[in-house]
Amino acid sequence: MRKLWMALGCALAFSVAASAQEKESPYVPETDKAVLQKLDEWQDWKFGMIIHWGPYSQWGVVESWSICPEDEGWTARNPKIPYFEYLQKYEALGKTFNPVRFVPEKWAKAAREAGMKYMVFTTKHHDGYCMFDTKQTDYRVTAPGVAFSSNQRANIAKEVFEAFRKEGIHAGAYFSKPDWHSDAYWWNYFPPRDRNVNYDVKKYPERWNQFKQYTYNQIEELMTGYGKLEILWLDGGWVRPLKQQTKESLSWSKTLPQDQDIDMARIASMARSHQPGLIVVDRSVHGPFENYRTPEQEIPAKPLDYPWETCMTMGGSWSYVPNDKYKSVNTLIHNLVDIVAKGGNYLLNVGPGPDGELHEAAYTTMKGIGAWMQVNSDAIYGTRAVAPYKDGKVCFTRKKDGSVYAIYLLDEHEQLPATISFNGLKPARGARLQMLGAKDNLVWKTNVSGVEVKIPESLRQKGFQHAVAIRISNVENM
Incomplete structure (x- = not known):
């Protein structure tokens, strides 16, 4: 019987993989007039900042990925610590997180002076730790017992959004669809196997529905309690309907592909009911909820015939690492010009340290970009290819x-x-x-x-x- 199950499973995987190897789905144009208007405005902004930050900055390790049980370069962790002991220590970082030098106004001022017109902040990464005051979990920066929770600025995402908006910078929320802390995604009855849900969603539909509602509730909290948000930037593209799997997304699975449908239509409808014209970016899931596409750490060789944005690190890492090496101002400006000439936007990442401060190199780099933009910004903003x-x-x-x-x-x-x-x-x-x-x-x-x-x-x-x-x-x- 076990051999039969394995054979059927392999046949299913082969069938899905075969169909995924067909030509990638085309871009699906938006029809909502308010969203189309916002997309046109977004294409005028051209230059933005994305901020990856969480308790993992205390160790100076890659965001989330070191707790993922995959054998990839970016998931490497201390080989001397057994996996579950490492996971326990990693999750304990949430309690000791205490960024006493957190002054988002300083970040926002530097971003404005660099010529950045919009920002995207990581409200929750794959590890599930929430940088906002969610009511859905205690795994959050405002929870009792967290070192920073008594600080008047403990609701970090809210503070960040408000600081940037005061500088005239448009605000967007990064949100990870997978949640490796949630018992409704990585059920503690089973060990995690890879980045995907670790149980059979068909066998345990009530648990998957619980996760769908959890995701919906958290996004609704962001859409209703954090002021004007203009972009919902969703990461974790392996969480998608089975029919929307691609060759790329299947390569992210070490286990059989599953139908990880979280009902994006319901989420987008709710989000836009609170934030009219909201741009939804369901990254890499080609369909009606991917208002623009986001090539990561690369610049396309030629112009693309749909809205797009290169997201790239200013230094060598998405999250804080000590002594990170930053790209030169010359390189970043050349990247910006190349991207804009091809019709795209440039979303440049910084990673604050455990104390809430950026590397000094981040400030000097942004200052250098800003000096150039003061003279040349008219050639960048409001342009098309x-x-x-x-x-x-x-x-x-x-x-x-x-x-x-x-x-x-x-x-x-x-x-x-x-x-x-x-x-x-x-x-x-x-x-x-x-x-x-x-x-x-x-x-x-x-x-x-x-x-x-x-x-x-x-x-x-x-x-x-x-x-x-x-x-x-x-x-x-x-």
């Missing part, structure tokens, strides 16, 4: 008034060249070209190799860094 998107070291963005920016990417320590040339896009007759940060019009001409823009020596000596943006008042029809 325009062919040919990029030609060599020149990227292009288009404003809604028809003007175009040609943005020349400067290498580290490179002096602005005497001539900037590009192909594939031509200024219209009589067009005016002007560099942001300079007053005079630039001299330009066309030749067999494209457009040639002359840069006066006076501008070359000004020490421009990272990139320069040249506004072209109007271009020929392409």
Whole structure:
């Protein structure tokens, strides 16, 4: 009988895997007019911050993943501690979490000065620890016995959202669909096997329904008690209906795939009843509740024909690690320009430490980005992609008034060249070209190799860094 069950299970897995290998589902356009309006606004914002933070920062380890019983590089933990002893110690971190230097206004000010227009905060990661005052579980930062719970700012998510909104930054909530602390997801009757639910949802439907309601209730708490939220950013894409499994999502299962349907239609309807126009991002679950897609730690090679956002770490890790190495300001600005030229948004991550403070490198990096944005932001905000998107070291963005920016990417320590040339896009007759940060019009001409823009020596000596943006008042029809 056991062999028969295994054979049937393997056949089911093969069948689902085979269908998942078919062409990936296309983007499903939103129909709600309020959401479409918000998506259009979001595409104007271009640059945002995501913050991964939780009790795991006390150990300086990867967020959540070290308690996942999978043999992957990012799930590595201390090999000298048996798994269940490690899990117990990890979950005890919730009690000792005490970020006494938590001042979200400082983060928000740095983000605004960097030119960030929106933010996404981790209200709950996969480990299930809640950084908000949920009534659904005691595994939360405001629970009695937690070191920080007596602090007047203990409801961390609320404090963060309010601080950023006061700086004019749009607020979004990250929320993990899987919950490795919930007995309705990782039932303590069974050991966890991988990142997925650890019991048969068909055999125990009442337990799965309990988890669905738990998820619904927590999201409703966020949608009703934390002010205006404009993005619901859902992670843990393996929690999805079986029919929406893909080759990628199946690769995340070490066990047989299950129908982990949490009823996104009900969740989205409820969330938007409280937050009209809410953008819902059910990450990697291609369907009606993935209003935009989120390539992680990578920039697509070419423009995508749907709304998208690259989420990427400013340093080397999503969560706090001591002595993290941060990407250079030059690299981050080049990433931003490349992403925006391809029609995307850039969501850049920082991870606060256990005391509630960011690495000093995070502040200096954001300050460097902000100095560039003060001069060049008009080439970034409110733009859309325009062919040919990029030609060599020149990227292009288009404003809604028809003007175009040609943005020349400067290498580290490179002096602005005497001539900037590009192909594939031509200024219209009589067009005016002007560099942001300079007053005079630039001299330009066309030749067999494209457009040639002359840069006066006076501008070359000004020490421009990272990139320069040249506004072209109007271009020929392409």
